[in-house]
Amino acid sequence: MAERYRVEWTYEGSSMASYDTYDLAGAERYLARVMEDPIAEDVRIVEAESE
DSSP states (O other), rough: OOOEEEEEEEEETSOOEEEESSSSSHHHHHHHHHSSSSSSSEEEEEEEEOO
């Protein structure tokens, strides 16, 4: 079974947003894009649970 990763963040302390991927490098690239957004907070990569 492939590993899954999730980029999670909040916008100005409100609702959680996320992006799922099977590729850690892709998660790192997406994290870098989200971090450029001035209102994105608490940006992190977590290992997603299997469905």
